[in-house]
Structures are given as C-alpha cells and as structure tokens.
Amino acid sequence: MPVSKNDVKYIAALARIDVPEDKLEGFTKSLAGIIQYVEQLQKLDVDQVKPTSHAVPVGNVLRPDKVKPSLTNQEALAIAVEAKDGSFKVPLVIE
Amino acid sequence: MNLHSLTAHALLDLFKSGKASAKEAYEAVLGRIKTVDPRVKAYVHMAHSKPDFQGEMPIPIAIKDNLCTKQEEITCASRILKGFRSPYDAGVIERVKKSGGSILGIVNMDEFAFGSSCETSCYGPTFNPWDLQCVPGGSSGGSAASVAADEAMWALGSDTGGSIRQPASFCGIVGLKPTYGRVSRYGLIAFASSLDQIGPLTKDVRDCALLMNIIAGYDERDSTSVNEPVPDFTKALVNDVRGLKIGIPKEAFVDGLDPEVRRSVEEALDLLKKLGAVIKEVSLPHTPYAVATYYIVATAEASSNLARFDGVRYGLRAQPSRVRKNALVDMYEETRSLGFGDEAKRRIMLGTYALSSGYYDAYYLRGQKVRTLIKNDLDEVFKDCDVIMTPTSPTVAFKVGEKLSDPLSMYLSDIYTIPANLAGIPAISIPCGFSQSGLPIGLQLMGKAFDEEMLLRVSYTYEQNTEWHLKKPNL
Numbered sequence: 001m002p003v004s005k006n007d008v009k010y011i012a013a014l015a016r017i018d019v020p021e022d023k024l025e026g027f028t029k030s031l032a033g034i035i036q037y038v039e040q041l042q043k044l045d046v047d048q049v050k051p052t053s054h055a056v057p058v059g060n061v062l063r064p065d066k067v068k069p070s071l072t073n074q075e076a077l078a079i080a081v082e083a084k085d086g087s088f089k090v091p092l093v094i095e
Numbered sequence: 096m097n098l099h100s101l102t103a104h105a106l107l108d109l110f111k112s113g114k115a116s117a118k119e120a121y122e123a124v125l126g127r128i129k130t131v132d133p134r135v136k137a138y139v140h141m142a143h144s145k146p147d148f149q150g151e152m153p154i155p156i157a158i159k160d161n162l163c164t165k166q167e168e169i170t171c172a173s174r175i176l177k178g179f180r181s182p183y184d185a186g187v188i189e190r191v192k193k194s195g196g197s198i199l200g201i202v203n204m205d206e207f208a209f210g211s212s213c214e215t216s217c218y219g220p221t222f223n224p225w226d227l228q229c230v231p232g233g234s235s236g237g238s239a240a241s242v243a244a245d246e247a248m249w250a251l252g253s254d255t256g257g258s259i260r261q262p263a264s265f266c267g268i269v270g271l272k273p274t275y276g277r278v279s280r281y282g283l284i285a286f287a288s289s290l291d292q293i294g295p296l297t298k299d300v301r302d303c304a305l306l307m308n309i310i311a312g313y314d315e316r317d318s319t320s321v322n323e324p325v326p327d328f329t330k331a332l333v334n335d336v337r338g339l340k341i342g343i344p345k346e347a348f349v350d351g352l353d354p355e356v357r358r359s360v361e362e363a364l365d366l367l368k369k370l371g372a373v374i375k376e377v378s379l380p381h382t383p384y385a386v387a388t389y390y391i392v393a394t395a396e397a398s399s400n401l402a403r404f405d406g407v408r409y410g411l412r413a414q415p416s417r418v419r420k421n422a423l424v425d426m427y428e429e430t431r432s433l434g435f436g437d438e439a440k441r442r443i444m445l446g447t448y449a450l451s452s453g454y455y456d457a458y459y460l461r462g463q464k465v466r467t468l469i470k471n472d473l474d475e476v477f478k479d480c481d482v483i484m485t486p487t488s489p490t491v492a493f494k495v496g497e498k499l500s501d502p503l504s505m506y507l508s509d510i511y512t513i514p515a516n517l518a519g520i521p522a523i524s525i526p527c528g529f530s531q532s533g534l535p536i537g538l539q540l541m542g543k544a545f546d547e548e549m550l551l552r553v554s555y556t557y558e559q560n561t562e563w564h565l566k567k568p569n570l
Contacts (some may be wrong), residue, residue: 007448008444011444011447011448011451012440012444014447014451015398015431015440015443015444015447016402016405016424016427016428016431017428017431017432017435017440017443017444018428018429018431018432019432019440020432023437026437027437027440027441027444030441030502030503031441031444031445031448033502033503034390034441034445034502034503034506035445035448037386037387037390037503038387038390038391038458038462040384040387041384041387041388041391041458041461041462041465042457042461044381044384044461044465044468046461046464046465046468049464049465049467049468050464050467051460051463051464051466051467052463052464052466052467052470052517053289053463054275054289054319054519055275055289055470055517055518055519055520055544056274056275056276056319056321056519056544058318058319061315061318063315071182071183075182076182078180078182079179079180079181079182079408079409080408080409081406081407081408081409081410081412082412088407088408090407090408091406091407091412091422091423091426092422092423093423
C-alpha cells in the first residue's frame, strides 16, 4: 500500500498534528518505509486466529463506589494551563 | 571505599553493621553525579525534596521521567509536558518511598519512550558510560546509564518493547521486565497500555530481586494489575541450574546478529550447559514478524493514549497567531506540533493510520491476530522449557546519530525483546561479555508468566560463575 503526501496530510489532520510543507516529504518517506515493512504481515493466514488485545485475560474490574480521599481542588489546579473560580479554564469550544 | 560504586545489597550490609550511613551513601552518589554527569547526561533534573533516610531500605535511586513523582517535573522528555509538576505519586513511587528509598532525581529517556537510543529526548541525548560517543540504548537510557556510571545504586525504568532490557544490555547491567500485571502501572504515563511494564535496572541480580520485592504487587488503581501472590524474590537466588531446560530459538541466530554478540551468547550457553542445564533447540516461527506486529499494535495504542495531550488542561498550550481552520483546532494542532518531536509525530501518525477507517482490518486487527500467533509459539515452547535464551539486542551500543535518520533500522534493535511484551511474559537482560571495542554485550532470558523467580535463578547462577557484572566503565 503506497503512501502519498496527501495520505500523510489526511492522517496528520486526524491526529491533530500540523505537518509543515518542508517536513511532508520526510514524513511521507519514513512512514511509507515502515508501512512497507509491516506489509509482511499480509503473508500470514490469520483467518482462523483470534485477536489478542491483552496478553493476560482481563475483564471488567469493579470496585465499591465509596468516597475516598483524593487531590484537593488546589492540588489539581496547580497543573492547570489556566484556572478560574476553582475550575480548569478551557479554550472556547463553541463559537 | 567508594560508596557510590557498591551494589544496594552491599550498602545494606554496611548500614546493618554500622560501617556506613544512608546519608553518607546518598551524599557519595550525589558527589559522583556532580563529577560524571556533565559527560554522561543521565539526569534531567535532581529531586526537589531531600530524603529523610528512614525506612528499611534507604537506597539512592534514579527515576525515569515517565513515572509520576509528587512535586517533581515529569515530562516524558517531551516539550508538551514541560512544567508538569505531578500532583501525585505513581504506585511504584509510593512503594519506593515506603521502603525508605532516597530519590536522587529524574533520568532521561526517549520522548514518550519512543526510541531505542535515548536520542529523541527534548533534553538532548544521554551518553553510554562505556563509550561517550555511543548511545546508552533506550528508551530507559538515563536509567541504565545512571546505574552503569555509579550515579545511582539502582533505577526504575519502563519497558514496552525492550526499553529496560536493551539499555541494560548496552550499559552492561541487569534489567528486568516483569510479567504484565505484576507491577502497578498506576502513575506511569502510558505509551502502549497492553505492553507497558515498569521494572528494575540494577548492578547485579541480587539487587534486581531486592528491587522487585519493593515494587511488585497488586494495586486496585491499575485495572490490569494482577492479584497473584508475590514471592520473596531473593529466595530465587539459588546457584544451581542442574536439570533446568533452556530453549534456544533457531530464529534468533540468523543474519543481522553481530558475530561478537553471537559468540558471547554461545559461550554463555556453553557455561550453563557445563553447570548442568539442558539445552534444547526450539522454534518460534512467528517471531520474525514481531517487530512488524509491534509497530502496529504499539503505535495504535500510543496514538490513542497521546490524544490526551491537547493543550486544554495541563502542559503546553500554543497560542496560534492566525486562524487556519478554527480557533480550537488550530490550538490543538499547534500545541501538538510544537510539543511533540518528530519520532512522536511519526508514531502517532502511524498508529492513527493503522486504526483509521478502511485500514483497521488490514493493519490493527491483523496485528492483534499475529500477536496471538507469537504468544502461541511461546506458550508451546514453555510446555517443555523453563526459560528461553536469546541475545538481548543484535548489536552492541551504536554511535550517537548513527540510526537517528533511519527509524526502521532503529526499530530492529528491539527484535529479540519485543516478543516478551507481546506475550506479556517476564524477561531479563544480564551482562555476558564485551566486544573488542570494549562495549558490553547482554543476553536475554524469557520465562513463563509470573515466573520471574526462574529468570532470577538462572541469571544468578550465571552471574555467580562469571565476572562480567563486576567490570566498571572508565569515566
């Protein structure tokens, strides 16, 4: 599956990454190389094989819904880019 | 006596007999850091809080820059997390602090653990203590270099595809990736959640067992933590491999393996045979597909995990100067473009591609299926073997800059280590020789899930009958 510059632009937009024109060629080349390498997986017959998402079988893990000590408001907001009135202040989402 | 050059267990003996104090040891290591770190560059910053030297095991320790440590700046060596002061301790950090561990500082890594050379860090590279022209390996390069250079008694790292074992091998020390679920990932900044595991990097096998005793155990805050009984790992330190079966996969000894590495591993095999182990040739037919599988599965998980770094709540937030798409999307894109380095961008894009509509079945789903085949291969071999032995990495440490422009050749550096992550099994790297150029060589042992004890036993026996682990770099 060849990878074009337009493919990279499309993937970059999905991933919310801005790839400037002068880096487009380099990323296209390296991604194409890696994707070509992983093409070897197409050689294997996996029709009857179940996928593994976790090496150790895991299911839903539940815990009692009890109130426990946690970070204080002040501790949590200490890492905020912007805070106001005890809350994280986020950029305008709906214009 | 140079306290900084001792192992943790030797130090503990001195503390017990009153011949040295924890404070003296801590200060000796700080002095060592001052002398050699300007050349090695293992640390990204020293700890803000000073230890109190209480607790049973007040051992000076270095922490990888992706393990949340309260009040320390933890950045995954990425600009996007610059200024992030963790408001809490990771599960392993709590355990280290409870044991009395003295946290020296935070050590370097490849950005978000994306790399095998410690060169993709936003702080610049760490250098190999054995040859400052060479890389220390990665991604836990700072952890490995700090221990090898006696700038820490031991260190914590994380391993997603070999990130503890390969740098341990390049730096001539011991590195263990525990079974998936053995050590809590709570507070480890995630790369690939189904593969990541925290583990020890130490000067010898006894220290590895001691540090495992501190960090292993169930934690309800990590839903993938497994509630298995935790043994006293030091009980596994038995100098005896008689009758144990060691599997040697024929796929491991092929083209691309450095002849010096091959010779050292074969010599180690001969020694273990002399000591009474039974050597068995085995086959892991799907392991040649491990690197390709990994770069689908790991990048897919990474692209999802790293979506949280968007400039909204914490870390870097860019202020776009002009509107391109809309204000919010521009902010996301500029933040992530400024914040992530090229390798992080490459992996996020690769993972996004593998998960994107139209390619999901061909890449991600297929990758997960081949993961099953690789795991089945290992399960089959472990029906009749106690451990599987391979080189840790196909080469010794390479030169700084040598592989940076060729991502694929960098990825192949993890060809032997990746299968253990895909299968969730434990694996250890121990020193087994040196190249003509004086660089360390490591061998890898893989074990059955939750059987770290077997790895420690075989490693300990090998170590008791060799002297590689006693060699020190000339710094």
